[in-house]
Amino acid sequence: MSRRQPRSRLDQRRYRHSLSRSLVTAVYRRTLRDSRNAVVVVGGVLALMLIAAAGAYGRSYTTPASRVSFANLLTSMPAALRGVTGDPHPANLTTLGGMVSFKDATWVCGIAALWSIVALSASIAGEARRGRLELVIATPVSRRRVAVEKVAAHVTGMAIIAAICAATAWLFGIAFGSLPGDAVTVGNAIGFGLWVMLMALASGSVAFALAPLVGRAGAAGIATAVTVGGALAYGYETAAPWLRGLGQVTWFGWTGHDQPLAGQPDWMTLIPVVAITTVLLGTGVELTARRDVGATISIPWLRWPRVLLGLGGPLRRAAGDRLPIALAWGLGLGVYGFVIGDAASAVAASIKKEAPTSTLSVYHTLFPGVDIGTTAGLLQIAFVAIGLVLAGVAAVTLVSGWAADEANGRLDVLLGTRLSRERWLITSALGTMAAVVAMTVVTALGIALGALAAGSDGLTPLLGSAALGLYAIAVVGVGVAVGGWIGARAAAPVCGAAVGATFLLSLLAPGLHLPGWVGQLALTSHLGQPMVGQWDGVGVIACLGLAGGGVALGTWGMRRRDVGR
């Protein structure tokens, strides 16, 4: 049966208006619906991070004297260490909120920013790449409206995450607070959530503004570099005066004094963040409206050398296809490693000289088995612990690229050649692992050069960085096993869940004083202290076993199932 058609001119206007409204609402709702899982996961991870940090501090420091002692240590620390461990300008460190704000606020904001970058770089450019955008803009909705609706949906999702952070901050004040000043007021909790939201959106808006020009991957890469670079510049501005000017032109610098969790809100500093975010989002909307759909600026001189493309066979091709992203991760981790390696020696000496025993105990609680008073211990805390998380995330992105062969239908063409299923799985998995090796080598060079620049031993951290590669290869092994047995689409999500669970286990178990075996479930807790050359054989064997076993399991599974799309 046909729908009733509007007759009069007024009817037609109403018809078009209602059609337009329903389509616009559909774009907003669809975008919000697509991101609901990510909102829950990101919000959940941030809440757990806040709880772990608050739990560790609140339970370890229950007397005013111990808090003052710890605060004195932190304020007397070399500036570089403050940058390594948290906010370079901490406030009210004797309160629970002040400590959490110092140690974790930047990380909470960073994770939220990373999600915002991923989501906003994909919202238009990703859709255009898949060809979906053309379908949407062929409806009676303007491009400008589509872009605005997509941004609105993302802001809604980010507001939910901010609300989760605010609620968690208010709750941890109640749950773990033991001294006056530990409670987080509702106003300060909301201020914290707002700060997380606006900082994350500022980073995401860079990606959104650039995506119509340089495409999804380019926009995400530049926005990540701006965000990480900004955080590092601000974090180390007190240690390296030449960074001061740079740090102060980032939103991290603008909002440096806005620390609501520490009871020091400074709402006015958020105004420039709102302004720059609005300008960048508006730029993205206008560029989406004015530029050709899917047309991006290509940089012809930035061609990958043919020899690195890996056209000689499936193993080289798999490695060549993953190499750009692996090297990007390696460079990011390497730069971070260089900074940490450069500072570690002096910082460790300073800690050993100045820190009272009671204060070091909190680090032992947060990082069991690590001696913060040594260069190696500091590298273990400041680089390996964080580096393992980042290496795990890098491995997930590489697994995602590996799985694209099957998910995008390329595997059908490949298997139409002399390439067997088993050979494809083995060579492509090994190629992906080779990309992990490339990433690890670049990272290791960064940290070794940093250590050498500071006059320390460069060889041990160079070799110690292999722990990151081992862990990443294990993650790839898990992905290959899942991809081979179940299907390509499951590989990256399962790997992401495994990396997330490992991170949370290593974070929550010591922080919340959970039984020892809980923390031992994390693979990363079995790698020893590779930065001082102390390796745990169990972890090394487990990583290699997961990598090799994953390939074997994946190959077996691949032989028996249908190739999907």
Place this chain on the structure above:
Amino acid sequence: MAPVIQTLGLTKHYGGHRGIEQVEFEVAAGEVFGFLGPNGAGKTTTIRILLDTVRATAGTARIFGLDSRSDSVAIHRRVGYLPGEFSLYDRLTGRETVDYFSKLHGGVDRAYQAQLAERLDVDLSRRYRDYSRGNKQKVALITALQHRPDLLVLDEPSSGLDPLGQQTFLALLREAREDGRTVFLSSHVLDEVRRSCDRVGIIREGRLETVAPVDQLRDMAHHEVELRFAGAVTAAEFESLPGVSIVTATDHELHLTVTGEMDPVVRAAARHHLIDFTSREPSLEEFFLAHYRAGTAAADDRG
């Protein structure tokens, strides 16, 4: 001569969903075989079983006398395959793409590769992701054809090609047949099927309904017959004739739908003063449309 492709009781179920049921056919060496059917009929499933990307629930498929599952690599050495939906490497240029697949296939004649690119009019220096849909299809066609395979398996090969590209593609098919190579292609472009295929198989709702030479399909079709008489004629006289299904009558005219031989109608008409006799042969398109519609109607009746 042994058939190049032979399927026996080929069946595939995707969980509770129907894929194909008891599909049996043979394709002879040097033959161009068209595989037709509406969307979701099971064409791609059949092709993917032949290429061993999906596994049959029951039945077997043999290609060059080898089992499509256990000897898949040996089969693929002699096959050129173009899937219906595919993706290649976005960051590679067209040339890098065809070079890489030439390594995977082996035995590629570079001059022939260049000739294919020239005839299909595709600039191989551009990045794959920058190609239009039609040019992506052309690059994939080169990867399937460049090693001169004994068997070409092509799923919707001319999809996205412009008319010139389609002409070139048909010429390439003719050359493959002249070289004695075998082609198995699924298509919705009936003109392409009419001009290139020796035989056609029609699959509907997972079952192979008809396999016949293209010319014979027309004979199997209904003929629309129009008879004009000098005087009045009753419809009842013609309704009972064999092969006659629908009769509409006016005073002096009869419109009949006739299947099979025309002789009984001609004899019955000859008993009257016949002024005009018109029999219209349906086009291949009309045949397929009627065939598809008949299936849909039967399915509706069952539903």
